[in-house]
Amino acid sequence: MDSTNEKKDELLELFSKISEEKSEDNMNPENNPEEISEKITNFENDIFRDIEENADIKKKERKSGRLDKILLIIFAFLMLLSVVGLSVYCIITDITSVNLNSVNGVRERFALNVSDKPPVEQAYMDENGKYTVEGVAAVISPKIVEIYVYKDKNSEIISKSGSGIIISHDGYIVTNTHVLDDAEKYVVKTHDGATYNAELKGRDAKTDIAVVRINATGLIPAQFGDSNQVVQGESVICAGNPEGLTGSITEGIVSGLNRKIRTEQTGFEMNCIQTDAAISPGNSGGALVNMHGQVIGIISSKYAATTSEGLGFAITINDAKPIIEELINQGYVSGRVRIGITFYSAYANYMNVMFEEEFGFDIPKELENSLWIDEISEDCDISNTELKPKDFILSIDGKKVSDYESLESVIKGKSGGDTVTAKCARVSDKGEISYFDIEFKLMTDTSGDF
Numbered sequence: 001m002d003s004t005n006e007k008k009d010e011l012l013e014l015f016s017k018i019s020e021e022k023s024e025d026n027m028n029p030e031n032n033p034e035e036i037s038e039k040i041t042n043f044e045n046d047i048f049r050d051i052e053e054n055a056d057i058k059k060k061e062r063k064s065g066r067l068d069k070i071l072l073i074i075f076a077f078l079m080l081l082s083v084v085g086l087s088v089y090c091i092i093t094d095i096t097s098v099n100l101n102s103v104n105g106v107r108e109r110f111a112l113n114v115s116d117k118p119p120v121e122q123a124y125m126d127e128n129g130k131y132t133v134e135g136v137a138a139v140i141s142p143k144i145v146e147i148y149v150y151k152d153k154n155s156e157i158i159s160k161s162g163s164g165i166i167i168s169h170d171g172y173i174v175t176n177t178h179v180l181d182d183a184e185k186y187v188v189k190t191h192d193g194a195t196y197n198a199e200l201k202g203r204d205a206k207t208d209i210a211v212v213r214i215n216a217t218g219l220i221p222a223q224f225g226d227s228n229q230v231v232q233g234e235s236v237i238c239a240g241n242p243e244g245l246t247g248s249i250t251e252g253i254v255s256g257l258n259r260k261i262r263t264e265q266t267g268f269e270m271n272c273i274q275t276d277a278a279i280s281p282g283n284s285g286g287a288l289v290n291m292h293g294q295v296i297g298i299i300s301s302k303y304a305a306t307t308s309e310g311l312g313f314a315i316t317i318n319d320a321k322p323i324i325e326e327l328i329n330q331g332y333v334s335g336r337v338r339i340g341i342t343f344y345s346a347y348a349n350y351m352n353v354m355f356e357e358e359f360g361f362d363i364p365k366e367l368e369n370s371l372w373i374d375e376i377s378e379d380c381d382i383s384n385t386e387l388k389p390k391d392f393i394l395s396i397d398g399k400k401v402s403d404y405e406s407l408e409s410v411i412k413g414k415s416g417g418d419t420v421t422a423k424c425a426r427v428s429d430k431g432e433i434s435y436f437d438i439e440f441k442l443m444t445d446t447s448g449d450f
Contacts, residue, residue, distance in 0.1 A: 110328040112167060112321045114224045130291040136237045137249050139293035142191040143222035144286060146241045147175055147198070147212070149183035159183060163240035163286035164212070165295060166221045167324065171196075174324055175285030176300050177203045177210040177448070188214050191247070202327030203448035206268040206336070208300050209320055210448075211327045222287065225294030227316035230273060232257055238277040238299060238312070240286025252277025252312075261313050268408070272313035273297045279312035288314035336445035337416050340380025343371040345403040346392065358390065364433055367425055369402040370394045385438035392425040416444025 126132050131139065145164045150157065162179030166172075173188060180186060186198040196214035203210035231254065238250045256274035273288060273296065281301045288297035297314025326333045344351040347369050355363050355372065363372075371393040376383050387393070393401060397420050401407045414420070421439045428434070 110168075110172075110325050112224060112317075112324050114226050114317060114321065116226065116229075131293055133237065133249075133251055136289055136291060136293055137239075140222065140237065140239045140287060140289050140295075141247055141249075142220055143295075144191065144239045144241075144247065145173055146189040146246055147173075147179055147285065148187045148189070149180060150185040150187070151183055153184045155185065161241065161244055161282060162284045163282065163299070164188065165285070165287050165298065166190075166219050167211075167224075168221050169217065169219050171214040171216045171219060172201070172328060173198070173212050173214065174298060174320070175210055175212065176298070177205050177208045178300075179285050180210050180212070181205075186212055188212065189246075190216075190219075202331045202333075204323055204327065204333045204336075205449050207270055207315065207320070207323050207333075209298065209315065209323045209327070211324060222295045223293060224317050224321075225290055225292065225296045227273065227296045227318045230254055230257060230290065230296050230316075235291050236273075236275055236277060236296070237289045237291075238275065238279055238283060238286060238314075239289055240283035240299060242278075242280035242282040244282060248283075250278040255311075259313060262405070269405070271316050271319045273316055275312050275314065277312060332446040332448060335415070337411055337414055337418070337442040338377075338380065338445040338447075338449075339407075339411070339440075340377035340382045340443060341371075341373055341387075341393075342375045343373050343393070346370045346372045347402060359427065359429065359431070361431055364427065364431065366433060367392050367394070367427070369400070370425070371401055371403075371407070380443050381441040382438070385440050386436055387422075387424055387438050388426075390427075392427075393422050394425060395423045396420055397422075411442065414442055416442055418442050 125135070143166045145166060147162045147164050148158045149160055149162075151159045159182070160179070162175060164173040164175035164179075167174050180200060180203065186200065188196045188198045190196070194216075196216055198212040198214050201211045201213050234254050236252055236254055238252070240248060242248055252275045254273055255276050259272045259274045260269050261272045262269040275288060277288075279299055279301060283299045284301045286299045287295040288299055290296050296317055298317070298320050299312070299314045323333055344354070346355075346363055346367055351372060352363050373387065373389050373391050373393065375389060376387065395401060396407070396410045399406075399410045401410055411420070419439060419441050421437060424436050424438055426434050426436070
């Protein structure tokens with residue numbers, strides 16, 4: 001382009017010279033018209049050639065630029081397709097795997113998925129087509145969390161710790177109620193080391209099952225197996241955090257099935273799987289896992305034998321499933337009723353000692369195997385009756401009651417608002433016994449206590 005401009009300047013200079021020479025009317029032979037015409041023609045040819053060459057260059061540049069633009073557009077389109085595809089996948093995954101959604105303003109109910117035994121990844125497969133111990137550890141470890149509890153919301157001192165199992169993509173975690181008791185703050189630490197403040201969603205002290213939730217998405221939940229398919233003698237793994245030892249596993253077998261175990265604290269009976277895999281207090285809320293990587297039981301040290309080694313128990317998933325679902329869906333377990341009393345079993349030796357300290361003599365024979373009332377809740381209808389602390393309840397609706405189990409069997413199947421009658425007794429300071437009957441309504445229990 002520069003050479004073209006130079007030739008244009010030379011041509012203009014030539015025309016200027018011709019004009020001057022014409023005006024002077026003194027054209028010499030060196031500047032005859034034929035030479036000038038030839039020079040002009042040569043200049044024009046040079047200029048047009050430069051223009052054509054520059055045009056070709058520009059054309060190539062434009063073609064190159066268009067090609068770059070086309071490639072850029074294709075790349076952007078592919079990136080857009082990738083983003084849209086990933087978004088659609090995430091949406092579909094959330095819809096199918098997250099169990100609590102809102103569709104047209106209607107809240108769907110949470111349902112814990114229980115699956116048949118799945119195929120096993122080849123890398124961790126043994127000769128029988130099951131996971132090796134290393135395989136189970138690799139599969140279950142990311143689904144187990146550590147739970148730290150604090151007595152006060154502002155406290156930084158951990159009062160105790162336990163374990164939990166991730167059960168949904170959006171942060172629901174199942175654990176034991178006793179892990180969370182006597183605390184106001186809960187902190188969850190996931191397998192990758194991240195920590196979250198947890199919110200209590202529901203608890204049930206009778207079964208020792210509770211659910212918390214952390215503000216996290218994209219979690220990988222554990223897979224749950226049908227505990228009815230468990231067989232005695234099959235190998236299992238316990239996964240949890242015993243004594244604060246994060247991410248521990250122990251190996252054992254299923255020692256027994258359908259063990260009806262009750263806790264000393266509540267006396268409530270649960271169907272449990274017995275195992276000889278080592279279980280310590282920090283394992284509470286952790287998982288009993290089969291060799292397909294499926295959780296088949298929730299470990300609870302409250303159901304563990306304290307007098308014998310090698311006796312550990314886990315609440316079966318099939319029994320825990322409805323409890324977990326109700327705790328998430330409504331915050332409490334339906335069908336729980338409360339009378340509104342705390343009591344001692346009148347046949348226990350320690351209870352007789354307390355009675356003797358109170359009255360100065362032993363429990364009368366007529367009142368053995370009954371309930372000795374310790375406290376009465378003022379928010380319950382029974383507080384409006386004649387019953388007082390230190391009285392006895394001998395029977396309810398004509399059925400004898402002597403401990404927590406017998407009391408539970410009497411009120412089982414009843415609902416809040418149902419009216420019951422009770423035969424009661426009172427002992428005077430002189431040992432005289434007077435009998436009386438009371439009538440009261442049962443209260444709906446959403447507290448999660450027993």
